[in-house]
Amino acid sequence: MAHKQPKPLAMTLGDPGGIGPELALKAWQAYQNASKTSAHQGSDMLPFCLIAPARIIAQYADILAYDVPLIPVSDISQTSDHFANGLPVLEIADNGAAVIPGVAAAKTAYMVIDSIKTAVDLTRKGTASAVVTNPIQKSALYQAGFSHPGHTEFLAELAGPGTIPVMMLANSKLRVVPLTIHIALSQVQSALTTDVIVDLSRITATALSRDFGLVQPRLAIAGLNPHAGEDGAMGHEEQTIITPAITRLREEGYNVIGPLPADTMFHEEARAEYDVALCPYHDQALIPVKTLDFHGGVNVTLGLPFIRTSPDHGTALNIAGKGLARADSLMAALKIANQMAHNRFGTGTKND
Ligand SMILES: NC(=O)C1=CN([C@@H]2O[C@H](COP(=O)(O)OP(=O)(O)OC[C@H]3O[C@@H](n4cnc5c(N)ncnc54)[C@H](O)[C@@H]3O)[C@@H](O)[C@H]2O)C=CC1
Numbered sequence: 001m002a003h004k005q006p007k008p009l010a011m012t013l014g015d016p017g018g019i020g021p022e023l024a025l026k027a028w029q030a031y032q033n034a035s036k037t038s039a040h041q042g043s044d045m046l047p048f049c050l051i052a053p054a055r056i057i058a059q060y061a062d063i064l065a066y067d068v069p070l071i072p073v074s075d076i077s078q079t080s081d082h083f084a085n086g087l088p089v090l091e092i093a094d095n096g097a098a099v100i101p102g103v104a105a106a107k108t109a110y111m112v113i114d115s116i117k118t119a120v121d122l123t124r125k126g127t128a129s130a131v132v133t134n135p136i137q138k139s140a141l142y143q144a145g146f147s148h149p150g151h152t153e154f155l156a157e158l159a160g161p162g163t164i165p166v167m168m169l170a171n172s173k174l175r176v177v178p179l180t181i182h183i184a185l186s187q188v189q190s191a192l193t194t195d196v197i198v199d200l201s202r203i204t205a206t207a208l209s210r211d212f213g214l215v216q217p218r219l220a221i222a223g224l225n226p227h228a229g230e231d232g233a234m235g236h237e238e239q240t241i242i243t244p245a246i247t248r249l250r251e252e253g254y255n256v257i258g259p260l261p262a263d264t265m266f267h268e269e270a271r272a273e274y275d276v277a278l279c280p281y282h283d284q285a286l287i288p289v290k291t292l293d294f295h296g297g298v299n300v301t302l303g304l305p306f307i308r309t310s311p312d313h314g315t316a317l318n319i320a321g322k323g324l325a326r327a328d329s330l331m332a333a334l335k336i337a338n339q340m341a342h343n344r345f346g347t348g349t350k351n352d
């Protein structure tokens with residue numbers, strides 16, 4: 001049987017004032033170092049191509065004095081041929097905006113967004129296996145008129161009508177899903193409905209089976225209120241919204257526990273009882289996962305017709321261009337994208 005050509009990963013620029021460009025350079029160096037060790041030989045890690053104006057990446061390589069050759073490619077399919085010799089860069093339209101490490105500017109937003117769109121397009125066409133995003137400075141994009149709270153919602157729009165995106169953050173100790181994402185705390189109560197919980201739980205369980213190899217994923221749903229409402233004495237959402245969702249999910253055959261008091265569900269023994277924790281609001285989910293292992297965390301968007309992973313951290317403007325940024329989380333995002341692609345397509349071929 002003919003061996004299919006594995007497709008590379010499409011990495012986005014992220015905010016050019018943040019640590020994304022530095023991390024991309026460091027990730028390429030880490031691949032090269034790993035390829036020299038015997039442990040890595042024969043590895044099936046897919047190479048990646050950075051979708052960015054090459055002059056920005058060259059600026060960082062220069063500032064940091066990193067010896068990383070940049071290889072311009074006109075087509076992402078050339079990535080595998082060149083990856084051993086340098087970091088492949090697929091050029092996008094460059095409006096020439098100045099980039100200052102540590103400064104996020106609305107003037108660079110066009111390139112940030114174009115990089116994401118291009119990566120998605122290549123992945124949906126099947127010429128890339130997955131999208132791996134570098135962090136964006138959301139406030140700078142908003143100044144430029146970007147109307148989506150973050151990647152997650154933007155990717156859902158690019159995927160098309162009816163897409164329900166699910167944000168999952170994962171490290172070796174914990175997986176979490178916030179059931180509401182980038183909204184004010186005051187809006188959580190109205191956004192959290194039984195239908196939302198059921199829909200997001202189904203998508204999460206399906207993805208954990210298909211992409212992560214869990215046969216019957218165990219879901220744990222957190223309460224919204226202290227002590228999961230203490231039988232209604234501290235709030236009613238557990239009784240009126242969350243428990244009905246859990247009942248429906250169990251009737252459909254899902255393995256679900258909850259509503260669990262959020263303050264006691266993240267210690268080691270409690271985590272052993274489930275594969276993923278679904279939490280009513282953003283910080284309830286992200287504080288434990290980032291606290292347990294900030295540098296090993298990966299953000300995966302489930303529910304899309306393509307694979308997308310990302311580091312769990314942000315743009316870290318305070319250390320951009322200083323050589324201090326750790327690439328562990330981006331490396332973990334590349335690794336998970338790779339595993340998901342292999343689980344989904346075998347060799348990383350067309351995927352939509
Ligand atoms: N996927 C994405 O595009 C994400 C974007 N963001 C955005 O990033 C911006 C900044 O967010 P913050 O809350 O300040 O979080 P942040 O993660 O950028 O920084 C928090 C702290 O962690 C440090 N840090 C972060 N990544 C690091 C790394 N790889 N190595 C070493 N230290 C690191 C930073 O220096 C800072 O002290 C915001 O605009 C936020 O919306 C935040 C999370 C994810």
Ligand SMILES: NCC(=O)COP(=O)(O)O
Binds near residue numbers: 299
């Ligand atoms: N706090 C997680 C986060 O902001 C990630 O957002 P996204 O840009 O991946 O949607």
